[in-house]
Amino acid sequence: MRLRGRTAILIGVLLAAVGVSASASISAPVRTVVLAVRHSKFSVSDLEVKRGEKVRFVVRNEDPIDHELIVGPMPVQIRHESGREKWHPPIPGEVSVPLLETAETSFTFAERGTMWFGCHLPGHWTYGMQGQITVK
Amino acid sequence: MSRRACVAVFAFALVVLPTSSALACGGLIGPNGAVNLTKTTTLAAHHNGVEHYVTAFNYAGGGGEFGSIVPLPTIPSKVEKGGAWTLQRLQQETAPLVQKEAAAFATTARADSAQEVYKTRIDALDITVLKGGGESVGIWASDHGFRLPPDAPEVLDFYAKRSPYFMAAVFDSKAAKERGQQIGDGTPIHITMPLRSPWVPLRILGLGKQPSEAVTADVYLLTDRIPNLLPAAGSGFEIERRVPASEDLLADLRSDRGMEWLPPFGMWLTHLTINSTAPQLRYDLAINVDGGAPSPTRAGLVAPRTPAPTPVPTVAPTAELTPIPVVTGDLAAAPVSQTRSTWPLVLAFTLLPISAVAAFGWWRWGRPRTST
Numbered sequence: 001m002r003l004r005g006r007t008a009i010l011i012g013v014l015l016a017a018v019g020v021s022a023s024a025s026i027s028a029p030v031r032t033v034v035l036a037v038r039h040s041k042f043s044v045s046d047l048e049v050k051r052g053e054k055v056r057f058v059v060r061n062e063d064p065i066d067h068e069l070i071v072g073p074m075p076v077q078i079r080h081e082s083g084r085e086k087w088h089p090p091i092p093g094e095v096s097v098p099l100l101e102t103a104e105t106s107f108t109f110a111e112r113g114t115m116w117f118g119c120h121l122p123g124h125w126t127y128g129m130q131g132q133i134t135v136k
Numbered sequence: 137m138s139r140r141a142c143v144a145v146f147a148f149a150l151v152v153l154p155t156s157s158a159l160a161c162g163g164l165i166g167p168n169g170a171v172n173l174t175k176t177t178t179l180a181a182h183h184n185g186v187e188h189y190v191t192a193f194n195y196a197g198g199g200g201e202f203g204s205i206v207p208l209p210t211i212p213s214k215v216e217k218g219g220a221w222t223l224q225r226l227q228q229e230t231a232p233l234v235q236k237e238a239a240a241f242a243t244t245a246r247a248d249s250a251q252e253v254y255k256t257r258i259d260a261l262d263i264t265v266l267k268g269g270g271e272s273v274g275i276w277a278s279d280h281g282f283r284l285p286p287d288a289p290e291v292l293d294f295y296a297k298r299s300p301y302f303m304a305a306v307f308d309s310k311a312a313k314e315r316g317q318q319i320g321d322g323t324p325i326h327i328t329m330p331l332r333s334p335w336v337p338l339r340i341l342g343l344g345k346q347p348s349e350a351v352t353a354d355v356y357l358l359t360d361r362i363p364n365l366l367p368a369a370g371s372g373f374e375i376e377r378r379v380p381a382s383e384d385l386l387a388d389l390r391s392d393r394g395m396e397w398l399p400p401f402g403m404w405l406t407h408l409t410i411n412s413t414a415p416q417l418r419y420d421l422a423i424n425v426d427g428g429a430p431s432p433t434r435a436g437l438v439a440p441r442t443p444a445p446t447p448v449p450t451v452a453p454t455a456e457l458t459p460i461p462v463v464t465g466d467l468a469a470a471p472v473s474q475t476r477s478t479w480p481l482v483l484a485f486t487l488l489p490i491s492a493v494a495a496f497g498w499w500r501w502g503r504p505r506t507s508t
Contacts, residue, residue, distance in 0.1 A: 039293070040286035063289040064274025099278055100271075126346065127286040 030106075031055045035069065035117075037097070038062040040124060042117075045131040053135075054108045057117075061097040067124065068096045071107045071117045071133070080120040109135045176341055176410075177223045181358035182334035182425055183397065189329065189336075190218045192322035203282050203306040205273070205343075207295035208327070209335045209434070212265060215303070217258045218324025219392030226356045229385050230377055230407045250276040250302075259323045260312035264304045270296035277304065285344035287414070294339060297440050298433065303327065326394050334359065335434055336421040338373075342414030351417050353410035358389075358403050359425045365408075366422040366430035367437065372412035373421075381405040 033055055036043040040063060049055055059069045070080050071093035088094040093107035109115065118130035179190040191206070250268030257263070266273050270292030277284055295302070305325065317323075334357065342351045355373075357363055358381060369375045381403040390398045410417070419437055422430035432438040 039290035040288075064271045064278060064292075065284045065286070065288060066278075099275065121286070122283070123344070123346075124286045129286065 029053075032058060034058045034060060036060045036062060037067050037119075037129075040065070040067070040119075040127050040129055042129060042131050047117075047131065047133045049109050049133060049135050051109060051112050051135055054106060056104060056106045057095075058102060058104045059095065059097045060102045061100060064099050066096065066099050066121060067119045067129070068094070068121060069103075069105060069117060070094050070120055071105070071115065073113075073115055077116050077118060077120070077125070077130075081125055083120065109133070112136060176353035177227065177356075178336060178353065179223060179226060179356045179358065180334045180336045180421075180423075181356075181398070181403075182331070182423070183358075183360055183399065183403070185330060185332060186213075186397075187329045187331040187334045188395075188397070189327040190222055190324060192218065192223055192324040203277065203280070203304055205277065205292075205340070206303045206305070206327075207299065207337045207340055208265070208301040208303055208329065209299050210329050210331055211253060211267070211301050212303070212327045212329045214326075214328040215254065215256055215258075215263050215265065216326050216328075216394055218326035219389070219395050220324070222389055222392045222395055223324060223356075225385070225388050225392070226405075226407075227354065229382075229405070230354075230356075253301075258325060260308045260315055260317060261323050261325070262306040262308065263325070264306075266302045266304055267300045268296070268302075269300065270294075273302050273304075280304075280306065282306075287343060291339060291343050294436060295337070298436070333425060333430065333434075334363070334423045336423070338410060338420050339417055339436060341410065342412075342417045345414040347413060347415050349413065351410060351412045351414060355408040355410065355421065357406040357408070357423065358398070359406070359423070360403060361425045361427065362404050363406055364424045364428070364430055366424075366432060366435045367419055369408075371419075372416050373408050373410045375406065376409050377405065377407040379405055 031049070031053060033044070033047065035057060037059065047055075057069060057071065059067070061067050068088055070077060070088070088096045090105060093105055095103045095105040097103040112135050115133040115135060116130060117133060118125050177192065179188070181188040181190070187209075250266040250272040252264050253267050254265035255263065266276060268276070270289065273296070274284055274289060274292050277288075292302075307323075336355055336357075338353075338355075341353055345351055362378065365375075381401075382405075383401050385405065386398055386400055386403060389395045390400065408421070419435050422432070422435035424430040433440055
Protein backbone atom coordinates (compact mmCIF):
# COMPACT_ATOMS: atom_id res chain seq x y z
CA MET A 1 0.00 0.00 0.00
CA ARG A 2 2.80 2.32 0.93
CA LEU A 3 4.59 1.57 -2.30
CA ARG A 4 1.43 2.25 -4.31
CA GLY A 5 1.08 5.62 -2.62
CA ARG A 6 4.58 6.61 -3.54
CA THR A 7 4.08 5.37 -7.05
CA ALA A 8 0.98 7.49 -7.30
CA ILE A 9 2.94 10.56 -6.13
CA LEU A 10 5.66 9.82 -8.65
CA ILE A 11 3.15 9.51 -11.47
CA GLY A 12 1.54 12.74 -10.33
CA VAL A 13 4.82 14.62 -10.40
CA LEU A 14 5.62 13.26 -13.84
CA LEU A 15 2.19 14.15 -15.13
CA ALA A 16 2.57 17.66 -13.76
CA ALA A 17 5.87 18.03 -15.56
CA VAL A 18 4.38 16.77 -18.79
CA GLY A 19 1.43 19.11 -18.34
CA VAL A 20 3.65 22.13 -17.88
CA SER A 21 5.61 21.05 -20.93
CA ALA A 22 2.43 20.73 -22.94
CA SER A 23 1.29 24.17 -21.91
CA ALA A 24 4.45 25.57 -23.49
CA SER A 25 3.42 24.30 -26.88
CA ILE A 26 -0.01 25.95 -26.79
CA SER A 27 1.06 29.40 -25.57
CA ALA A 28 0.26 32.17 -28.05
CA PRO A 29 3.10 32.49 -30.56
CA VAL A 30 4.70 35.79 -31.45
CA ARG A 31 6.37 35.60 -34.80
CA THR A 32 9.50 37.58 -35.46
CA VAL A 33 10.12 38.75 -38.99
CA VAL A 34 13.53 40.24 -39.65
CA LEU A 35 13.49 42.75 -42.49
CA ALA A 36 16.94 43.66 -43.70
CA VAL A 37 17.16 46.84 -45.73
CA ARG A 38 20.00 47.20 -48.19
CA HIS A 39 20.19 49.52 -51.16
CA SER A 40 16.74 50.79 -50.18
CA LYS A 41 15.09 47.42 -50.70
CA PHE A 42 13.44 45.20 -48.10
CA SER A 43 14.78 41.66 -48.06
CA VAL A 44 11.19 40.43 -48.22
CA SER A 45 8.43 41.60 -50.51
CA ASP A 46 5.65 39.18 -49.53
CA LEU A 47 4.54 37.82 -46.21
CA GLU A 48 1.74 35.56 -45.12
CA VAL A 49 0.26 35.68 -41.64
CA LYS A 50 -2.72 34.22 -39.85
CA ARG A 51 -5.62 36.24 -38.64
CA GLY A 52 -5.06 37.27 -35.05
CA GLU A 53 -1.33 36.64 -35.28
CA LYS A 54 1.02 39.09 -33.67
CA VAL A 55 4.19 39.78 -35.61
CA ARG A 56 7.28 41.43 -34.26
CA PHE A 57 9.06 43.22 -37.10
CA VAL A 58 12.77 43.73 -36.62
CA VAL A 59 14.08 46.17 -39.22
CA ARG A 60 17.80 46.10 -39.75
CA ASN A 61 18.91 49.14 -41.74
CA GLU A 62 22.16 48.37 -43.56
CA ASP A 63 22.07 51.59 -45.58
CA PRO A 64 23.83 54.88 -44.84
CA ILE A 65 20.46 56.64 -45.07
CA ASP A 66 17.42 56.66 -42.81
CA HIS A 67 14.43 54.42 -43.43
CA GLU A 68 11.15 53.60 -41.72
CA LEU A 69 8.61 50.82 -41.56
CA ILE A 70 4.90 51.44 -41.75
CA VAL A 71 2.59 48.44 -41.53
CA GLY A 72 -1.09 48.81 -42.33
CA PRO A 73 -3.77 48.83 -44.98
CA MET A 74 -3.47 50.92 -48.11
CA PRO A 75 -5.25 54.00 -46.71
CA VAL A 76 -2.62 54.15 -43.99
CA GLN A 77 0.12 53.87 -46.59
CA ILE A 78 -1.42 56.65 -48.66
CA ARG A 79 -1.69 58.87 -45.64
CA HIS A 80 1.97 58.38 -44.81
CA GLU A 81 3.05 58.85 -48.43
CA SER A 82 1.62 62.34 -48.40
CA GLY A 83 2.31 62.97 -44.75
CA ARG A 84 4.99 65.13 -43.24
CA GLU A 85 5.87 63.11 -40.16
CA LYS A 86 9.63 63.05 -39.97
CA TRP A 87 9.81 60.61 -37.11
CA HIS A 88 7.51 57.83 -36.03
CA PRO A 89 7.02 57.12 -32.39
CA PRO A 90 7.00 53.50 -31.35
CA ILE A 91 3.32 52.90 -31.91
CA PRO A 92 2.32 49.49 -33.23
CA GLY A 93 3.26 49.03 -36.84
CA GLU A 94 5.23 52.26 -37.25
CA VAL A 95 8.88 52.80 -36.56
CA SER A 96 11.70 54.97 -37.86
CA VAL A 97 15.03 53.27 -38.45
CA PRO A 98 18.10 55.52 -38.46
CA LEU A 99 20.95 54.70 -40.77
CA LEU A 100 22.83 51.52 -39.91
CA GLU A 101 20.63 50.85 -36.89
CA THR A 102 18.01 48.28 -35.98
CA ALA A 103 14.54 49.06 -34.72
CA GLU A 104 11.44 47.02 -34.10
CA THR A 105 7.70 47.28 -33.88
CA SER A 106 4.88 44.80 -33.41
CA PHE A 107 1.58 44.54 -35.15
CA THR A 108 -1.41 42.27 -34.63
CA PHE A 109 -3.26 41.33 -37.78
CA ALA A 110 -6.86 41.34 -36.62
CA GLU A 111 -8.67 40.81 -39.89
CA ARG A 112 -8.25 38.76 -43.00
CA GLY A 113 -7.24 40.55 -46.19
CA THR A 114 -4.32 42.35 -47.71
CA MET A 115 -2.04 44.66 -45.78
CA TRP A 116 1.08 46.49 -46.80
CA PHE A 117 4.38 47.49 -45.37
CA GLY A 118 6.78 50.10 -46.66
CA CYS A 119 8.90 53.17 -46.20
CA HIS A 120 7.46 56.59 -46.93
CA LEU A 121 10.50 58.81 -46.73
CA PRO A 122 10.57 60.91 -49.90
CA GLY A 123 10.83 58.69 -52.95
CA HIS A 124 11.38 55.46 -51.06
CA TRP A 125 7.97 53.84 -51.68
CA THR A 126 8.18 54.61 -55.40
CA TYR A 127 11.73 53.29 -55.49
CA GLY A 128 10.42 49.93 -54.36
CA MET A 129 10.51 49.94 -50.58
CA GLN A 130 7.19 48.18 -50.17
CA GLY A 131 5.76 44.76 -49.62
CA GLN A 132 2.46 42.95 -49.29
CA ILE A 133 1.10 40.97 -46.37
CA THR A 134 -1.63 38.41 -46.89
CA VAL A 135 -3.67 37.80 -43.75
CA LYS A 136 -5.36 34.39 -43.92
CA MET B 137 36.00 93.48 -80.39
CA SER B 138 38.64 91.04 -79.31
CA ARG B 139 38.10 87.30 -79.58
CA ARG B 140 38.03 87.05 -75.82
CA ALA B 141 35.32 89.67 -75.54
CA CYS B 142 33.29 87.97 -78.27
CA VAL B 143 33.44 84.70 -76.44
CA ALA B 144 32.47 86.31 -73.16
CA VAL B 145 29.48 88.06 -74.70
CA PHE B 146 28.34 84.91 -76.41
CA ALA B 147 28.74 82.93 -73.22
CA PHE B 148 26.68 85.49 -71.35
CA ALA B 149 23.98 85.26 -73.99
CA LEU B 150 23.94 81.49 -73.70
CA VAL B 151 23.43 81.67 -69.97
CA VAL B 152 20.87 84.42 -69.99
CA LEU B 153 18.76 83.57 -72.98
CA PRO B 154 15.85 81.27 -72.22
CA THR B 155 16.93 78.90 -74.95
CA SER B 156 20.18 78.14 -73.21
CA SER B 157 20.46 74.82 -71.52
CA ALA B 158 21.04 74.85 -67.82
CA LEU B 159 24.21 73.44 -66.44
CA ALA B 160 24.63 71.12 -63.56
CA CYS B 161 26.83 68.36 -62.39
CA GLY B 162 26.91 65.16 -60.44
CA GLY B 163 24.06 63.84 -58.44
CA LEU B 164 22.49 66.60 -56.46
CA ILE B 165 20.98 65.98 -53.10
CA GLY B 166 19.05 68.29 -50.85
CA PRO B 167 17.12 68.48 -47.64
CA ASN B 168 14.03 67.07 -49.31
CA GLY B 169 16.00 64.41 -51.11
CA ALA B 170 15.46 65.78 -54.55
CA VAL B 171 16.42 68.70 -56.70
CA ASN B 172 14.96 69.48 -60.06
CA LEU B 173 18.01 69.20 -62.20
CA THR B 174 17.59 70.23 -65.75
CA LYS B 175 20.66 69.26 -67.70
CA THR B 176 24.31 68.55 -67.23
CA THR B 177 27.20 69.76 -69.32
CA THR B 178 30.65 68.34 -68.81
CA LEU B 179 34.02 68.54 -70.47
CA ALA B 180 36.43 65.65 -70.05
CA ALA B 181 39.63 66.73 -71.73
CA HIS B 182 42.68 64.49 -71.76
CA HIS B 183 46.18 65.55 -72.69
CA ASN B 184 49.56 64.06 -71.83
CA GLY B 185 48.13 61.64 -69.31
CA VAL B 186 46.09 64.20 -67.41
CA GLU B 187 42.31 64.48 -67.36
CA HIS B 188 40.77 67.90 -66.98
CA TYR B 189 37.17 67.48 -65.88
CA VAL B 190 35.12 70.63 -66.06
CA THR B 191 31.51 70.78 -64.99
CA ALA B 192 29.16 73.31 -63.45
CA PHE B 193 26.16 73.56 -61.20
CA ASN B 194 22.85 75.02 -62.08
CA TYR B 195 19.67 73.77 -60.54
CA ALA B 196 16.12 74.87 -61.05
CA GLY B 197 14.65 74.85 -57.60
CA GLY B 198 15.05 74.81 -53.87
CA GLY B 199 16.78 77.00 -51.36
CA GLY B 200 19.17 76.65 -48.49
CA GLU B 201 22.04 74.26 -48.94
CA PHE B 202 22.39 71.75 -51.68
CA GLY B 203 25.14 69.36 -52.34
CA SER B 204 26.49 67.27 -55.10
CA ILE B 205 28.52 64.11 -55.06
CA VAL B 206 30.78 63.37 -57.98
CA PRO B 207 32.65 60.06 -58.08
CA LEU B 208 36.28 60.41 -59.09
CA PRO B 209 38.52 57.76 -60.68
CA THR B 210 41.53 58.88 -58.67
CA ILE B 211 42.67 61.53 -56.26
CA PRO B 212 42.75 64.87 -58.04
CA SER B 213 45.91 66.91 -58.12
CA LYS B 214 43.95 70.13 -58.25
CA VAL B 215 40.38 71.35 -57.81
CA GLU B 216 39.80 74.93 -58.85
CA LYS B 217 37.26 77.26 -60.28
CA GLY B 218 36.56 76.39 -63.86
CA GLY B 219 36.86 78.71 -66.76
CA ALA B 220 34.20 81.33 -67.25
CA TRP B 221 33.07 80.25 -70.68
CA THR B 222 34.66 76.90 -71.52
CA LEU B 223 31.43 74.94 -71.34
CA GLN B 224 29.43 77.61 -73.12
CA ARG B 225 32.05 77.87 -75.86
CA LEU B 226 31.81 74.14 -76.43
CA GLN B 227 28.04 74.45 -76.64
CA GLN B 228 28.49 77.22 -79.15
CA GLU B 229 30.78 75.03 -81.20
CA THR B 230 28.18 72.29 -81.48
CA ALA B 231 24.91 74.18 -81.14
CA PRO B 232 24.12 74.42 -84.88
CA LEU B 233 24.42 70.69 -85.29
CA VAL B 234 22.28 70.06 -82.22
CA GLN B 235 19.56 72.33 -83.57
CA LYS B 236 19.71 70.76 -86.99
CA GLU B 237 19.40 67.25 -85.70
CA ALA B 238 17.29 67.96 -82.68
CA ALA B 239 14.18 66.64 -84.38
CA ALA B 240 15.81 63.30 -84.87
CA PHE B 241 16.09 62.76 -81.14
CA ALA B 242 13.54 62.69 -78.84
CA THR B 243 27.96 45.50 -42.63
CA THR B 244 25.77 45.69 -40.42
CA ALA B 245 28.35 47.57 -38.43
CA ARG B 246 28.97 51.24 -38.83
CA ALA B 247 31.73 51.77 -41.35
CA ASP B 248 34.84 53.82 -40.82
CA SER B 249 34.39 57.48 -41.47
CA ALA B 250 35.13 58.88 -44.86
CA GLN B 251 38.48 60.61 -44.92
CA GLU B 252 38.52 64.22 -46.01
CA VAL B 253 41.63 64.43 -48.14
CA TYR B 254 41.15 67.86 -49.64
CA LYS B 255 39.00 70.90 -48.93
CA THR B 256 38.59 74.15 -50.72
CA ARG B 257 36.06 76.91 -51.23
CA ILE B 258 35.07 78.04 -54.70
CA ASP B 259 32.62 80.94 -54.69
CA ALA B 260 29.60 79.64 -52.78
CA LEU B 261 30.69 76.03 -53.09
CA ASP B 262 32.44 74.12 -50.34
CA ILE B 263 34.42 71.38 -52.05
CA THR B 264 35.58 68.31 -50.16
CA VAL B 265 37.39 65.39 -51.71
CA LEU B 266 36.55 62.27 -49.75
CA LYS B 267 38.17 58.89 -49.55
CA GLY B 268 36.02 56.04 -48.37
CA GLY B 269 33.50 53.37 -49.19
CA GLY B 270 30.00 54.00 -50.41
CA GLU B 271 28.65 53.56 -46.91
CA SER B 272 31.05 55.95 -45.23
CA VAL B 273 30.58 58.59 -47.93
CA GLY B 274 26.83 58.23 -47.47
CA ILE B 275 27.23 58.68 -43.74
CA TRP B 276 29.41 61.72 -44.33
CA ALA B 277 26.69 63.25 -46.50
CA SER B 278 24.01 62.45 -43.94
CA ASP B 279 26.15 63.86 -41.13
CA HIS B 280 26.50 67.06 -43.13
CA GLY B 281 22.78 67.59 -43.25
CA PHE B 282 21.83 66.10 -46.56
CA ARG B 283 19.17 63.52 -47.17
CA LEU B 284 20.33 61.18 -49.85
CA PRO B 285 17.73 59.82 -52.25
CA PRO B 286 16.81 56.14 -51.96
CA ASP B 287 19.02 55.02 -54.83
CA ALA B 288 22.11 56.62 -53.26
CA PRO B 289 23.33 53.57 -51.29
CA GLU B 290 23.43 51.40 -54.40
CA VAL B 291 24.95 54.09 -56.61
CA LEU B 292 27.64 54.98 -54.07
CA ASP B 293 28.52 51.30 -53.66
CA PHE B 294 28.70 50.99 -57.45
CA TYR B 295 31.37 53.67 -57.58
CA ALA B 296 33.20 52.75 -54.40
CA LYS B 297 33.98 49.32 -55.86
CA ARG B 298 36.05 51.06 -58.53
CA SER B 299 37.54 54.03 -56.75
CA PRO B 300 37.39 55.27 -53.16
CA TYR B 301 37.43 58.93 -54.16
CA PHE B 302 34.40 61.18 -54.27
CA MET B 303 34.02 64.91 -54.49
CA ALA B 304 31.29 66.51 -52.43
CA ALA B 305 30.30 70.02 -53.35
CA VAL B 306 28.00 71.82 -50.98
CA PHE B 307 26.30 74.80 -52.51
CA ASP B 308 25.42 77.43 -49.93
CA SER B 309 22.53 79.44 -51.32
CA LYS B 310 22.85 82.05 -48.58
CA ALA B 311 26.48 82.65 -49.43
CA ALA B 312 25.59 82.76 -53.11
CA LYS B 313 22.99 85.41 -52.46
CA GLU B 314 25.49 87.48 -50.51
CA ARG B 315 27.80 87.23 -53.50
CA GLY B 316 25.04 88.46 -55.76
CA GLN B 317 24.51 85.08 -57.40
CA GLN B 318 21.01 84.02 -58.34
CA ILE B 319 19.46 80.62 -57.93
CA GLY B 320 20.14 79.01 -61.25
CA ASP B 321 23.55 80.51 -61.86
CA GLY B 322 26.26 78.01 -62.50
CA THR B 323 29.63 77.69 -60.83
CA PRO B 324 32.14 75.84 -62.99
CA ILE B 325 34.57 73.49 -61.31
CA HIS B 326 37.79 72.28 -62.87
CA ILE B 327 39.22 69.02 -61.54
CA THR B 328 42.69 67.95 -62.66
CA MET B 329 43.53 64.28 -62.34
CA PRO B 330 46.51 62.27 -63.55
CA LEU B 331 44.87 59.49 -65.48
CA ARG B 332 46.08 57.23 -68.24
CA SER B 333 42.68 57.10 -69.93
CA PRO B 334 39.84 59.56 -69.49
CA TRP B 335 36.67 58.54 -67.76
CA VAL B 336 33.31 60.20 -67.32
CA PRO B 337 30.83 59.22 -64.60
CA LEU B 338 27.38 58.94 -66.13
CA ARG B 339 25.36 56.77 -63.78
CA ILE B 340 25.58 59.41 -61.07
CA LEU B 341 23.54 61.71 -63.30
CA GLY B 342 20.48 59.57 -62.60
CA LEU B 343 20.81 59.86 -58.82
CA GLY B 344 17.48 60.76 -57.28
CA LYS B 345 15.61 60.60 -60.57
CA GLN B 346 12.28 58.83 -60.94
CA PRO B 347 12.42 55.82 -63.27
CA SER B 348 10.45 57.62 -65.96
CA GLU B 349 12.33 60.88 -65.59
CA ALA B 350 14.70 61.82 -68.38
CA VAL B 351 18.42 62.12 -67.76
CA THR B 352 19.87 64.49 -70.29
CA ALA B 353 23.42 65.70 -70.55
CA ASP B 354 26.00 67.02 -72.95
CA VAL B 355 29.46 65.51 -72.64
CA TYR B 356 32.38 66.96 -74.54
CA LEU B 357 35.64 65.13 -74.97
CA LEU B 358 38.89 66.73 -76.05
CA THR B 359 41.55 64.13 -76.67
CA ASP B 360 44.90 63.79 -78.37
CA ARG B 361 43.60 60.94 -80.53
CA ILE B 362 40.25 59.60 -81.68
CA PRO B 363 38.71 58.10 -78.56
CA ASN B 364 37.28 54.59 -78.38
CA LEU B 365 34.21 54.52 -76.16
CA LEU B 366 32.56 51.92 -73.99
CA PRO B 367 29.67 51.31 -74.03
CA ALA B 368 29.09 51.94 -77.67
CA ALA B 369 26.83 54.72 -78.75
CA GLY B 370 23.17 53.88 -78.96
CA SER B 371 22.57 52.59 -75.49
CA GLY B 372 21.35 55.80 -73.97
CA PHE B 373 23.77 58.20 -75.62
CA GLU B 374 24.65 59.28 -79.13
CA ILE B 375 27.76 60.71 -80.73
CA GLU B 376 26.70 64.04 -82.14
CA ARG B 377 30.07 64.98 -83.49
CA ARG B 378 33.59 63.56 -83.63
CA VAL B 379 35.91 65.90 -85.50
CA PRO B 380 39.36 67.46 -85.24
CA ALA B 381 39.01 70.40 -82.86
CA SER B 382 39.33 73.63 -84.76
CA GLU B 383 42.22 75.94 -83.95
CA ASP B 384 39.70 78.69 -83.28
CA LEU B 385 37.99 76.58 -80.64
CA LEU B 386 41.25 75.60 -78.99
CA ALA B 387 42.45 79.18 -79.00
CA ASP B 388 39.22 80.36 -77.36
CA LEU B 389 39.37 77.64 -74.74
CA ARG B 390 43.05 78.31 -74.06
CA SER B 391 42.22 81.91 -73.28
CA ASP B 392 39.84 80.90 -70.49
CA ARG B 393 40.88 80.55 -66.85
CA GLY B 394 42.88 77.40 -66.16
CA MET B 395 42.77 76.18 -69.77
CA GLU B 396 46.20 77.26 -70.92
CA TRP B 397 47.40 73.65 -70.85
CA LEU B 398 45.46 72.96 -74.07
CA PRO B 399 47.65 72.57 -77.15
CA PRO B 400 46.93 75.02 -79.99
CA PHE B 401 46.12 72.24 -82.42
CA GLY B 402 45.99 68.49 -82.90
CA MET B 403 43.10 67.57 -80.60
CA TRP B 404 39.88 65.74 -81.30
CA LEU B 405 36.50 67.04 -80.24
CA THR B 406 33.77 64.55 -79.50
CA HIS B 407 30.31 65.66 -78.50
CA LEU B 408 28.03 63.13 -76.84
CA THR B 409 24.42 63.67 -75.88
CA ILE B 410 22.94 61.62 -73.09
CA ASN B 411 19.20 61.08 -73.38
CA SER B 412 18.29 58.29 -71.07
CA THR B 413 16.57 57.31 -67.83
CA ALA B 414 18.06 56.29 -64.51
CA PRO B 415 17.15 52.58 -64.92
CA GLN B 416 18.84 52.56 -68.33
CA LEU B 417 21.85 54.64 -67.38
CA ARG B 418 23.62 52.08 -65.23
CA TYR B 419 27.08 52.58 -66.68
CA ASP B 420 29.87 55.13 -67.01
CA LEU B 421 31.86 56.15 -70.02
CA ALA B 422 35.19 54.38 -70.31
CA ILE B 423 37.51 55.87 -72.91
CA ASN B 424 40.70 54.66 -74.52
CA VAL B 425 42.79 57.18 -76.43
CA ASP B 426 45.64 54.80 -77.28
CA GLY B 427 43.76 52.88 -79.95
CA GLY B 428 42.87 50.01 -77.65
CA ALA B 429 39.63 48.86 -76.12
CA PRO B 430 38.27 50.75 -73.12
CA SER B 431 37.98 48.92 -69.83
CA PRO B 432 34.58 47.29 -69.23
CA THR B 433 35.31 47.47 -65.51
CA ARG B 434 35.72 51.23 -65.63
CA ALA B 435 32.54 51.45 -67.64
CA GLY B 436 30.78 49.66 -64.80
CA LEU B 437 29.77 46.80 -67.07
CA VAL B 438 31.95 44.27 -65.26
CA ALA B 439 32.55 44.02 -61.55
CA PRO B 440 36.11 44.63 -60.38
CA ARG B 441 38.23 41.57 -59.68
CA THR B 442 38.43 42.26 -56.00
CA PRO B 443 35.06 43.69 -55.13
CA ALA B 444 34.49 45.23 -51.78
CA PRO B 445 32.95 42.72 -49.40
CA THR B 446 29.20 42.84 -49.36
CA PRO B 447 27.63 42.47 -45.95
CA VAL B 448 25.62 39.29 -45.85
CA PRO B 449 22.36 39.57 -43.97
CA THR B 450 22.44 37.45 -40.89
CA VAL B 451 19.74 34.88 -40.73
CA ALA B 452 17.87 34.38 -37.51
CA PRO B 453 16.92 30.85 -36.51
CA THR B 454 13.92 29.63 -38.39
CA ALA B 455 11.37 27.55 -36.58
CA GLU B 456 8.42 25.52 -37.74
CA LEU B 457 6.10 28.36 -38.79
CA THR B 458 7.85 29.44 -41.92
CA PRO B 459 5.42 30.92 -44.30
CA ILE B 460 7.95 32.85 -46.25
CA PRO B 461 7.99 34.60 -48.82
CA VAL B 462 9.00 35.47 -52.21
CA VAL B 463 12.60 36.41 -52.62
CA THR B 464 13.11 39.65 -54.41
CA GLY B 465 16.01 40.28 -56.68
CA ASP B 466 19.33 39.09 -55.43
CA LEU B 467 18.49 39.62 -51.86
CA ALA B 468 18.31 36.69 -49.57
CA ALA B 469 14.99 35.68 -48.17
CA ALA B 470 14.27 37.30 -44.92
CA PRO B 471 14.80 35.28 -41.88
CA VAL B 472 11.78 34.47 -39.86
CA SER B 473 11.93 33.13 -36.41
CA GLN B 474 9.40 32.06 -33.84
CA THR B 475 9.37 33.51 -30.39
CA ARG B 476 7.67 31.58 -27.60
CA SER B 477 7.72 31.56 -23.90
CA THR B 478 10.39 29.03 -22.89
CA TRP B 479 10.13 28.95 -19.11
CA PRO B 480 7.57 26.10 -19.00
CA LEU B 481 9.91 23.87 -20.98
CA VAL B 482 12.83 24.71 -18.71
CA LEU B 483 10.70 23.95 -15.67
CA ALA B 484 9.57 20.67 -17.14
CA PHE B 485 13.07 19.50 -17.94
CA THR B 486 14.20 20.53 -14.47
CA LEU B 487 11.41 18.65 -12.76
CA LEU B 488 11.91 15.42 -14.68
CA PRO B 489 15.32 14.41 -13.21
CA ILE B 490 14.25 15.58 -9.75
CA SER B 491 11.20 13.38 -10.04
CA ALA B 492 13.33 10.44 -11.13
CA VAL B 493 15.76 10.86 -8.20
CA ALA B 494 12.90 11.23 -5.76
CA ALA B 495 11.17 8.14 -7.11
CA PHE B 496 14.35 6.10 -6.85
CA GLY B 497 14.90 7.25 -3.28
CA TRP B 498 11.36 6.45 -2.23
CA TRP B 499 11.56 3.08 -3.88
CA ARG B 500 14.77 2.28 -2.03
CA TRP B 501 13.38 3.58 1.28
CA GLY B 502 10.11 1.65 0.95
CA ARG B 503 11.71 -1.66 -0.11
CA PRO B 504 11.44 -4.44 2.59
CA ARG B 505 14.78 -4.70 4.37
CA THR B 506 16.31 -8.22 4.73
CA SER B 507 18.61 -9.10 7.60
CA THR B 508 21.46 -11.50 7.24
